[in-house]
Amino acid sequence: MAEKNHPNYSPGLEGVVAGLTKISRVDPDKQVLTLRGYDATELADQASFEEVAHLLVVGHLPNKKEKENFTKDLGVGEHLNEDMIALFKAMPKETHPMDALRTGISFLAGSDEDVTNNSHDENIRKAKRLLGATPEIVATSWRVLQGKEPIEARSDLSIAANFLYTCLGEVPDPLTEKLFNASLILYAEHGFNASTFSARVIASTLSDIYGCVTGAVAALKGPLHGGANEEAMKVLLQVKDVKQAEERVLKAIATKEKLMGFGHRVYKNGDSRVPTLKKLGSQYAEAKGDTKWRDIAQVMEDVMVREKGIHPNVDFPSAWIYYQMGIPIPLYTPIFAVARMSGWCAHIIEQHDANRLLRPSCIYEGPEYKSYKGLA
The missing domain is CATH 1.10.580.10 (Citrate Synthase, domain 1)
Structure with a gap:
């Protein structure tokens, strides 16, 4: 692995402090x-x-x-x-x-x-x-x-x-x-x-x-960023009922398919925004008399946490909530x-x-010095 050869290098800048903020x-x-x-x-x-x-x-x-x-x-x-x-x-x-x-x-x-x-x-x-x-x-x-x-x-x-x-x-x-x-x-x-x-x-x-x-x-x-909510809903639409929900997640795990809407670079034990959005979404689904997508999503979440210890991020509940709204x-x-x-x-x-140009360095891994010999 490149990071083992270069201890100062962190792939994806994970864990690197890149600035100060009050926001x-x-x-x-x-x-x-x-x-x-x-x-x-x-x-x-x-x-x-x-x-x-x-x-x-x-x-x-x-x-x-x-x-x-x-x-x-x-x-x-x-x-x-x-x-x-x-x-x-x-x-x-x-x-x-x-x-x-x-x-x-x-x-x-x-x-x-x-x-x-x-x-x-x-x-x-x-x-x-x-x-x-x-x-x-x-x-x-x-x-x-x-x-x-x-x-x-x-x-x-x-x-x-x-x-x-x-x-x-x-x-x-x-x-x-x-x-x-x-x-x-x-x-x-x-x-x-x-x-x-x-x-x-x-x-x-x-x-x-x-x-x-x-x-x-x-x-x-x-x-891998904002587009995850769209991809998450596309996966949800492949599931017809609660029974299929567990099967769909187990299949994804077995084939090493990445399910969008799960996991987060920062949150390892659950996205702090999810419980609130799920609560409000659940109330909405119950008020509308249709809990299909909430129930399917909950089963998929439970299986993912049980099998892999991976929690949903905010894109997962937002996907089915927006879909139920007709968006x-x-x-x-x-x-x-x-x-x-x-x-x-x-x-x-x-x-x-309070500006300073953001200009990080990189580690070169290409070929060393070569001589130009001109066109043959």
Whole structure:
């Protein structure tokens, strides 16, 4: 193994401390995720996503007036114009929503006259713009690519309710809105994960915030990161009932198939976000009178823990919860991006405010010195 020959090398940067942050702490020993000191599960139970976005981007939980101003500054319904809709219409119909989001954010940058200004105040302004625009880009591009008419966001709805409304065409009931809001909060921020670290690396070059989050979107799309929730649901759909659930997991173990939605680089004894999302999801399933997916998921989880000691991460419950809400599978990862935009922006602002170029070294293992002999 290369790491045995090079004791200072850690594959995947596992265990490597790459920076200092005041934004969040992932504590695997206590199984707690805190956002600027607040337990994320407590926030998911009691707060709105707008409050948590303010906490992450601005630095503190807002009072009533601050929340009103922050929500107004998001500019709900003000970000999409005919040119951007025309851009979506010009895309191939098979375009993945994450690719449409990446392109939409780049397009958004072109209309910001202060795009290269990385000052603290300007970055907060741009963060608010991105927080307001991202759900609209995802929903509108999805509908356009599906051959449907866009639905204009409503200023009287929350981010959670607006997203479901502009995607699906119906205002969600309070229970659905509460559960979706909680999922956004639990996805909002999670330390130096792959997409966030990508954003910070880009920010360290003094690139603008739009470029940074575009890179983060690309990183999030990968199946080993945000794309895991989509893949997890595809596996769940292969299972018809609770009896098949155990058989499906045992088969995966026997063939060494990696089941998405299980395991985590940081959490070894269970993702701290899962119990809260499972609790709310279970309440939702029972209220809707359909516990099929909850029950199948629970059996798969039990078998995985029993046989391999591997626990689910937050992508596993979110997969079946979003499916039961009627959300199309290709939108699962973009929803992750809608939520994580708050964390990304917070980290980009923090990086810009006390910047040093992130430039690690590497260990060369290629051939030694060769002589160029010219073309024969």
